[in-house]
Amino acid sequence: MSAPFAHHFEIRLHDTDVAGRLFFAHLFRHAHDAYEAFMRAIGAPLDALIRQGELILPLTHAEADYRRAMCHGDRIGVEVQVLELRQRSFSIGYRFLSEAGEVAATALTVHVLIAQSRSTTPELPADLHAALANHLATN
Amino acid sequence: MSAPFAHHFEIRLHDTDVAGRLFFAHLFRHAHDAYEAFMRAIGAPLDALIRQGELILPLTHAEADYRRAMCHGDRIGVEVQVLELRQRSFSIGYRFLSEAGEVAATALTVHVLIAQSRSTTPELPADLHAALANHLATN
């Protein structure tokens, strides 16, 4: 069991709307950036997966809860954990933290494996499964 | 009781990722476009609400389920309905339909009123409440 993977970013001008807060849809873009960084860190970079064309992992669900406004210039940390892990799907949890350590938002994405060809079994490869298992939340 | 409000858009090149499908986070941008068009249609355009500065309606929750890929050039219809309506909050439901009428995705956003000044009561204005009530889903 390891500490959550951490990704950092800063709220940029284009992230905010006229009300001065992070536009809600952009949270999902940042969540996916954290997911990409996480997948690279565990040895399964998305760009390689997509180029190899053996694994397609489309999202089937996404959700977020917004608790505190994130404003232009704020530095945000994202903790990434695997919340659920099955044979051909997994869900990723995200906690967006302010510099003071307060939870500004949480998010969840569900990814389901689709086999690209009939010949491949629709099951997560053993090494990817093991890498994700290392980051399962323990709650 | 009225038919759902309908908004239409086309999947553009920048909506899709290298896998050729609508990038999941962009669904929320399109949902919000549909919400803006809906609010304008019921007489409560967001830009006026924000300029008047009396009503702030930040999202506290958003979620989406993805069922079918939406690809570059696809023309999508979005049905918008009010799913829940309370004194100071409401939730909006979205159904994304292909031209063939198949549900490609659904989404939900929850909006909660925040009073900008202490003097205003944190309650949805009667006319906005009534306008939203006209679009409450019946099921």
Add this chain to the structure above:
Amino acid sequence: MSAPFAHHFEIRLHDTDVAGRLFFAHLFRHAHDAYEAFMRAIGAPLDALIRQGELILPLTHAEADYRRAMCHGDRIGVEVQVLELRQRSFSIGYRFLSEAGEVAATALTVHVLIAQSRSTTPELPADLHAALANHLATN
């Protein structure tokens, strides 16, 4: 010689930044939306071109001049014209007009044909060339 092709859109909440104005980079997204609508109108929809895989038309240059702020809720018209047309490249000009008809911004994109295979000649197909020629600006 025909009147410029016209595309319309509305400035949405997510288009604006905390200063209340269209974030400059989003102008290019709207320009490309206008370009996609234009290409469809002249019989060369981008999605079909990309799926057929015979024509790749990457941008080699883009530029914009910003004259007046475009704000949340503004309805903008975009006039699209072909400014230059060569054997394997063309440039598209955009004029962003307010409802009052004032020029809020102008933009320009340059597209150059790349042949995907050695067997195809790197030259714009005759029908596309003719369709673009119909929309050449005259001044």
Add this chain to the structure above:
Amino acid sequence: MSAPFAHHFEIRLHDTDVAGRLFFAHLFRHAHDAYEAFMRAIGAPLDALIRQGELILPLTHAEADYRRAMCHGDRIGVEVQVLELRQRSFSIGYRFLSEAGEVAATALTVHVLIAQSRSTTPELPADLHAALANHLATN
């Protein structure tokens, strides 16, 4: 005279279109991220400037030249320099470099000071002018 300020980012899934390349408009988003990082580094963070409300520096011009495709997973460095510096305007130049050091794109943005109130002189503050002067390109 100092070396160019450097900003780094990675091409994410949402940056690319179905053709597998950075969508051209997103280059400007990344250029602005580099500009924000640069302004913070020279002691003039944009968020503070906007909050203080004394300085508004809207873009009046932006342009980019695209030389090499930037693809999902590519790590890009951006060199930022001040290309021109006047009393109430300046232009920023960007060079986007691949990991191999090849120029993938260049960009330019022009910023012009607008005084928010009649009482303030429309002139760049002396300290900002000096900070920008330190990063003037020498060519």
